[in-house]
Amino acid sequence: GENVEQHPSTLSVQEGDSAVIKCTYSDSASNYFPWYKQELGKRPQLIIDIRSNVGEKKDQRIAVTLNKTAKHFSLHITETQPEDSAVYFCAASGSYQLTFGKGTKLSVIP
Amino acid sequence: DTAVSQTPKYLVTQMGNDKSIKCEQNLGHDTMYWYKQDSKKFLKIMFSYNNKELIINETVPNRFSPKSPDKAHLNLHINSLELGDSAVYFCASSQASGGRETQYFGPGTRLLVL
Numbered sequence: 001g002e003n004v005e006q007h008p009s010t011l012s013v014q015e016g017d018s019a020v021i022k023c024t025y026s027d028s029a030s031n032y033f034p035w036y037k038q039e040l041g042k043r044p045q046l047i048i049d050i051r052s053n054v055g056e057k058k059d060q061r062i063a064v065t066l067n068k069t070a071k072h073f074s075l076h077i078t079e080t081q082p083e084d085s086a087v088y089f090c091a092a093s094g095s096y097q098l099t100f101g102k103g104t105k106l107s108v109i110p
Numbered sequence: 111d112t113a114v115s116q117t118p119k120y121l122v123t124q125m126g127n128d129k130s131i132k133c134e135q136n137l138g139h140d141t142m143y144w145y146k147q148d149s150k151k152f153l154k155i156m157f158s159y160n161n162k163e164l165i166i167n168e169t170v171p172n173r174f175s176p177k178s179p180d181k182a183h184l185n186l187h188i189n190s191l192e193l194g195d196s197a198v199y200f201c202a203s204s205q206a207s208g209g210r211e212t213q214y215f216g217p218g219t220r221l222l223v224l
Contacts, residue, residue, distance in 0.1 A: 032210040043200060043215040044153065087151055093209040097166055100153040 002027040002094030006101025013080050014109050021104045023090035024072045032093035033066060033073045038103075039086045047088075048075070080108045113137050114216040116201050122222045123191055131186045131219045133201030141165075142184040143202040143213065144176060153200070159184055160207040191223045 003026040013019050025033075031052035036044035050057045050064045050073065057064050061080075066073040073092075077084055085108045090101040114135045123129055135142060143166075144156040158166035159178040173189045184201060198218045204211040 034212060036215075038151075043217050045215070046212055049212065089153060096208055097155055097158065098209040098213060099155075103151045103153075105151075 002030060002092055002097075002099040004090060004092050004099050004101040006090050006104060008104060009102065010105045010107070012107045012109060015080060015082060017080055019075075019077045019080055019084070019106055019108075021075045021088055021090070021106070022072060023074070023092070023101050024070075025092040025099075026071065027092065027094050028068075028071065030092040030094055032098075033064070034091050034098070035062075035064060035075050036089045036091065036100075037086045038089065044089060077106075080106075082108050082110050084108050114201060114203055114214050116199075116216040116219050118219060119217065120220050120222075122224065124224055125191055125193060127191050128187070128189045129191060129221070130188070131199055131201075131221075133184045133186070133216055135182055135201075135203040135214070135216075137203055137205075137214065139203040139205050139214075140181055141204045141207040141211070142178065142181070143204075144184065144186050145200040145202060145215075147198045147200060147218070149197070157184075157186075158207065165207055191221075193223050196221055196223045 006023045034049035037047045038044040061078045063076045087103045091098045141160045143158045156170045157176045162178045175187045178184045201216040202213040204213045
């Protein structure tokens with residue numbers, strides 16, 4: 001089955017700096033890669049996703065890049081704000097289900 | 111207009127008891143899921159139903175029994191609760207199965223077994 005590795009597990013940045021979270025996957029058949037944000041005590045919510053026919057996707061301060069050859073994808077958050085503090089999960093579609101990474105706790109220091 | 115809802119939000123119970131969690135989605139989706147999130151925040155899929163039929167059944171103790179009366183509802187019944195069952199249980203839904211559609215999560219049910 002699919003295996004998703006996510007790094008780092010924790011990340012602290014100063015407000016206004018950029019944050020990058022990286023994930024690798026094992027199943028070359030995976031073609032859908034969503035990113036979820038989970039604030040403390042809340043549900044995971046989709047913030048951006050990318051499919052394998054695209055190398056990069058942007059939505060305001062958030063961007064995701066995908067390298068299918070190397071089987072890795074990354075989340076980039078620019079101009080971080082305190083409200084970006086949360087746990088971020090990457091996921092990969094695999095053959096029949098979504099497999100999640102173990103999460104990155106992002107702390108944005110004002 | 112809640113998309114995916116779960117009840118109850120909190121559940122505190124004694125070891126050995128039986129409890130149920132209910133989930134409903136009003137998105138018209140065909141597929142529903144149960145995930146368990148432990149204290150380390152790891153999201154692990156437990157079950158998935160597509161149009162009321164079980165399609166994913168991960169390595170979960172048979173004390174856990176899902177039931178889908180219709181495609182808008184997926185309930186989770188847990189028998190003989192154990193301390194290790196304490197976790198947050200999330201229901202989710204997606205348009206179709208196969209893992210390649212966006213999944214929308216419910217608010218979670220925080221289960222504490224004493």
